[in-house]
Amino acid sequence: MTSPADLYATHRELLERAVAAAAARDYWSAFPESPSKSVYGEDAAPAGERAFAALLGKPFPIEVPGASGTVSTEHSPYGIELAVSYPKADPLALVAAARAAISGWRAVGPEGRAGIATEILKRINARIFEMAHAVQHTSGQAFVMAFQAGGAHAQDRALEAIAYALAATTRMPAQASWSKPQRGGDPLSMTKTGTVVGRGVALVIGCTTFPTWNSYPGLFASLVTGNPVIVKPHPGAVLPLAITVQICREVLAEAGLNPDVVTLAAEQPGDGIAATIATHPDVRIVDFTGSSEFGDWLEANARQAVVYTEKAGLNTVVLDSTDDYKGLLRNLAFSLSLYSGQMCTTPQNLLIPRDGITTEDGARTPEQFGADLSAALGKLLGDPKRAAGTLGAIVNDGVLARLTEAAGAPGVVHGSEAVADEQFPGATIRTPVVVRLDSADDKTYTREWFGPVSFLITTDSTEHSLRIFTETVRAHGALTALVHSTSPAVLDAAREAALDAGVHLSENLTGGVFVNQTAAFSDLHGTGANPAATASLTDDYFVAGRFFTLQSRHHV
Amino acid sequence: MTSPADLYATHRELLERAVAAAAARDYWSAFPESPSKSVYGEDAAPAGERAFAALLGKPFPIEVPGASGTVSTEHSPYGIELAVSYPKADPLALVAAARAAISGWRAVGPEGRAGIATEILKRINARIFEMAHAVQHTSGQAFVMAFQAGGAHAQDRALEAIAYALAATTRMPAQASWSKPQRGGDPLSMTKTGTVVGRGVALVIGCTTFPTWNSYPGLFASLVTGNPVIVKPHPGAVLPLAITVQICREVLAEAGLNPDVVTLAAEQPGDGIAATIATHPDVRIVDFTGSSEFGDWLEANARQAVVYTEKAGLNTVVLDSTDDYKGLLRNLAFSLSLYSGQMCTTPQNLLIPRDGITTEDGARTPEQFGADLSAALGKLLGDPKRAAGTLGAIVNDGVLARLTEAAGAPGVVHGSEAVADEQFPGATIRTPVVVRLDSADDKTYTREWFGPVSFLITTDSTEHSLRIFTETVRAHGALTALVHSTSPAVLDAAREAALDAGVHLSENLTGGVFVNQTAAFSDLHGTGANPAATASLTDDYFVAGRFFTLQSRHHV
Incomplete structure (x- = not known):
């Protein structure tokens, strides 16, 4: 068993570098965007392709609390048959499982959670070729773009969210000494403890076009700030997030934690489980990417939650x-x-x-x-x-x-x-x-x-x-x-x-930078200041609403 | 004329000290809580009492855009006659005046706005005895408590909000250089500019019991993050906030800025202008302290705004x-x-x-x-x-x-x-x-x-x-x-x-610290994690929703 503290120690240097890069907003990337052999090794490409091929036509190996039956809903825009099936989710069972995981996840603390999250990310990166095929054959992105936007860039955006969440949850000291001078007497002295408490169960609703890139910031920001997360992929792009959730649960279990901190909610198109979960009283955070219609609906109806949406716009x-x-x-x-x-x-x-x-x-x-x-x-x-x-x-x-x-x-x-x-x-x-x-x-x-x-x-x-x-x-x-x-x-x-x-x-973009591309750790994506999105990926506002700091105090 | 930059330079050391104290959360206070002569000078107490007495029975000298007629709504819980009258506000005129002030206030930038806000605070502190009488005779607080909670502690809480807002709006660099290496070519190089943009017009709704202490964090947080603020006092406790707004407008005008960045919205009880202003499309931030009934109403109905409420609870x-x-x-x-x-x-x-x-x-x-x-x-x-x-x-x-x-x-x-x-x-x-x-x-x-x-x-x-x-x-x-x-x-x-x-x-409080008292820069007030309040006074979450950072980028 590798404890969360061990994982934090392992990844501490990377996390500190990421926090520094997010603050400086100069060029930095943790995950190479080139699918070349010189970067990822001789065997990475064929092994990834084999791993992807091995998933096709089978039930995807993942445990989902309370699931019954399976769904198989994906079609490759490249015309190949996928036929991967997933356990069909019971939304109430998922919320109950997530809620049961809250206090254990809270007790891990910000650094331990960041350690877990970074370990997850490292393992996602280790499966980047497999992931690129999964993104290509659900989103329709060409392979190299799927490798970059669905792989390396999504992982950079995830690390950026982890860095912001870690910085935000550790900015206030966990323990402080307070000593107020008194006229003609000893000072009043207290010890004050601050504990980060997640807002509650979080829901991430993915889209077909960028199943990982658009879901990772919310997923990892919610995790590191102390919230269990239910991941609800678009029925057209389940596989990239199923792989992601599989890795999350594997790392959680190896660290001796409840794997239900992250669960997969796969559905038949039209089941509408996103709406059911998003409006459940225990669900307190919703991240959504997709149509303005459903995004506006979520903002109007998921009133018990903070809702982060990215919707349509007129670029x-x-x-x-x-x-x-x-x-x-x-x-x-x-x-x-x-x-x-x-x-x-x-x-x-x-x-x-x-x-x-x-x-x-x-x-x-x-x-x-x-x-x-x-x-x-x-x-x-x-x-x-x-x-x-x-x-x-x-x-x-x-x-x-x-x-x-x-x-x-x-x-x-x-x-x-x-x-x-x-x-x-x-x-x-x-x-x-x-x-x-x-x-x-x-x-x-x-x-x-x-x-x-x-x-x-x-x-x-x-x-x-x-x-x-x-x-x-x-x-x-x-x-x-x-x-x-x-x-x-x-x-x-x-x-x-x-x-x-x-x-x-x-x-005046005339060279190799394009208006549709943003770089993690430097460019913000979305602003919150117009109807297309409620927040930026990623800044302090994107993480600040996901947790509270609770104090206790006593005399020394 | 003293420019915002001059005021920032003047108060920079104090602001840096406040930012450091908020981060360390040890004991620190900028405004002495003792009304003794040795602190505030020989003449401060009688001068303050005279200034207060001079306000009674008269129209309060303040300009309110679009006002017509006057209101006089306060009764001292100590039984003396106040009979101060205020211009009666036209809510739509106030929103229009605030909106017209947005772009000028945005252009001042975070440091300049923090300079203005700190100058305002210094002048409020210079009138602390007058303010204490005003708080005493509206809230019913005994004089020393009014001096402390309504004076020095409210000012500390205001400075804390300024510090958080300044830190949050300057954490991302205003300018960054980005240079991405390219295989076999020159790096892609860009300059990126970040501009802090307020969310929109802000409304602060005051209460009778702590007209300054509970209003100042929202008022100063909204100001420093770039939002004009309409201050709507409770009809039972107008004077402390009227003095506050008078000082705000005086400092703004002296700095060559539009004084309508801060306006006073006085009403007859039952006019309901808080609801009118809070639900106006241009009003994007609402801070409220008071009953659960109206707080819940605001959360449900001021949907175009972020709403910060502090309501009732079961301590x-x-x-x-x-x-x-x-x-x-x-x-x-x-x-x-x-x-x-x-x-x-x-x-x-x-x-x-x-x-x-x-x-x-x-x-x-x-x-x-x-x-x-x-x-x-x-x-x-x-x-x-x-x-x-x-x-x-x-x-x-x-x-x-x-x-x-x-x-x-x-x-x-x-x-x-x-x-x-x-x-x-x-x-x-x-x-x-x-x-x-x-x-x-x-x-x-x-x-x-x-x-x-x-x-x-x-x-x-x-x-x-x-x-x-x-x-x-x-x-x-x-x-x-x-x-x-x-x-x-x-x-x-x-x-x-x-x-x-x-x-x-x-x-185990058995000494000189009481459960009902919190110290600025160390104790959080409210959590956001239970129905009594949507946020803490003051942490990053309390300020992060009040602004956005907008980027522009171009090649070097």
Whole structure:
């Protein structure tokens, strides 16, 4: 048996480095994003592939308290048969099991919990190739992206959450001495003890597109702050979280703790167990990524809990001027194409003044810009093999339906085409569609078209673009924003507009950084200041609501 | 004009000391609690009294945007005529004025805002005698207590909130460099800027009993995190907050800022402007101290805001054993008597096993304990002058009605008596009532009897007492709990029970520290973990929800 304290000692140096990196917000990463042999070893790739293949067509080996029967709900966007089955959860049994685990988990203390969490993460990283296949065949991300976003980057985000939770729960001393001078007498002296107490049972509700990346911050933040966690994957992407929960329970049991500190809640689509668990009186924390509809429902109905949601939004690009037009086009084309725009961070609304933008090669009208962007997309996605590696596969019929609807609209400047995949002939792969609109077409562009659909919207001026940007994002939310301008005055105005809108801003991205990507330990993801998300991944606010510090005091 | 940066420079050392004290949680105080001449100077007391007298019978000199007409709503519990009138607020005009102040206040930045807030606090401290009279004649606190709790301690709590808000808003660097190595190329390098953005317009709703102490943490936390604040005093205790807002506006204007960053919302009782303002879409933060009824209403209805409430509770004492019986009685009698039990921290439910408690003088049955406690109250309050100094005055008819109801119940072990005051013959002063109940009388003791009413409740055993303690506090809340025991096993069980109940615990208080008092920078007040309060005063959670950090990034 390895105690939580032993695990903390083992991982202490890494945790201290992570806490320091989160504070400095410079570049740092704990988990290598390259799937190369030189990093992960000669055998890692084939072993991971074998491990993934061995899971297919079988019941997934995991214990779930109170489960009865099984469910098998996943379909690979790459067309292979998965047929993994999971124990079908009984929501009340899961809540009862989690509640029974509370006091033991509380007694472990912040450092021990951080030790356990980091050990879990190390073992997840050791299975990164297996995990990448699991993410690829549920989300539709291309393999390398699944390895990075679903593997290394998700693990970095998890470690970041552990670091914030550990720092927040140890910032107040566990023991303090208090001595108040008294006139003409001995001082009043007391010893004061602070104990971190979790808020209660936590629920994490996963999504199909980023089953690990979007679930890990809430999962690990809740764990380290002292809360047992029920993990409810999307029925379309169970495997990556089932592997995660399996590892959690393994580490907990080896440390002599109740494994029900983390449980898996798999369901048949339509069972609605997320709503049942989220509104249970003992459930006090809910983390959710997904549709605005269910996110808003959770915020309105899970009143006994703190609710962290990440929902839909209108990611916006304000186009004013550039001195690197080719770089702009290349960068933007890649942002629209990466994982077929199925990122919560993909730009949807591209705002361009009627008179066009200025570039180092002269002015470009909206019409010319549309043609140039279309050409850049064509160039990026011209080779089918490279295109498939960038686009990944379409995750579900909902995305496909929106793509079809948009592609049939007037004003298409870049049409969507099917792309064939050599390795997976059954894969559903499409290039993105871009449609020209006018600023008056707000009925169309003020709803989110999640997937490879973007709008090039003509406005009266950059000032008008900034006003639309602020108003639409304040009202409907956004996770990202990008401005292209060579004018310091416009950049200042864009920064002010982004502060008013409550969204993070990227400026003049023309190289290897893309607006849809954020780096753990440096970039915040989401703000809380607009309707797209209630908090950032990860800052103090994201962890502070998950625990309380309770004091006891007595005279020395 | 003194700029916010100048004010930050002026107060920087004090702020750094406060941040360090809040982190260490040892004894520290910035504002002396003694009203002696040696501390505040020869003339401070008479000058303060003159300043207070000069306010009476007149319109209070303060500008309120959009106000029309005046209100005059206060009555001194000491029977003197106040007749101060205030501009009657128009809630929509106040919200509009606050909203107009947002971007200017945001631009000041965390350090500048902390500088402004500390300057405000220094000027409040310079008027501490005037403030003490204002608190005395609205809350009914005796003068020395009004000077301490309404003056120095409230100012310490305010500085603590400023320190937490400053630390939280500067923990993430305002500027960071990020440089990610690239295989076979130059690193990707970016500059990242973090800007603190307040959540929106803040509302602070004050109470009659602690108009400053309970309002200052929310007021100063919201200010320093970048939010304009509307201060809505209880109609019975306007003056202390009117003075506070007057000083806020004076400092803001002198610094060249919009004084509407802080405004006063005075109303006629029954106008209900707190509800109107709290549910306005632009109001994003609400701080409230008062009844559970309105607190619960705010939590349910001010859905667009984060709501911090401090409401009613069942403060509990678990009596098991002691080796200082006289000290226990003296300490408890004082806790029940101080400010006539009109503190949210005064013990109400005293749980004693049927077989009695063991003391250094042998066992004491519940009956004997009741008699001994009554005698201790008699001794403490025997001298009318000293009694008046401890008891203060009864704040309103509601408290008086509860006192009369309790005093008419069977099982009274200490009856309430009127006490005459030399200086203020019109003062309403009463000694506390203690009533014996059985553990089965939970209909009576599970509601809060705010005021000088306590119950000595017979239980089957200490274990039973701890069970009642946990169950009643989990269900109905509490701000304080106290255990008396010489048994390490019982103390351990009491600590575990307090963690389960979600309440801070004091142990074996027999000297000069009382369960109803908490010290800024060391003791937390409220936990968030039981229904009596949604957060502690003051920790990171109390400030973290008041702001967001928004990033912008660009290549170097």
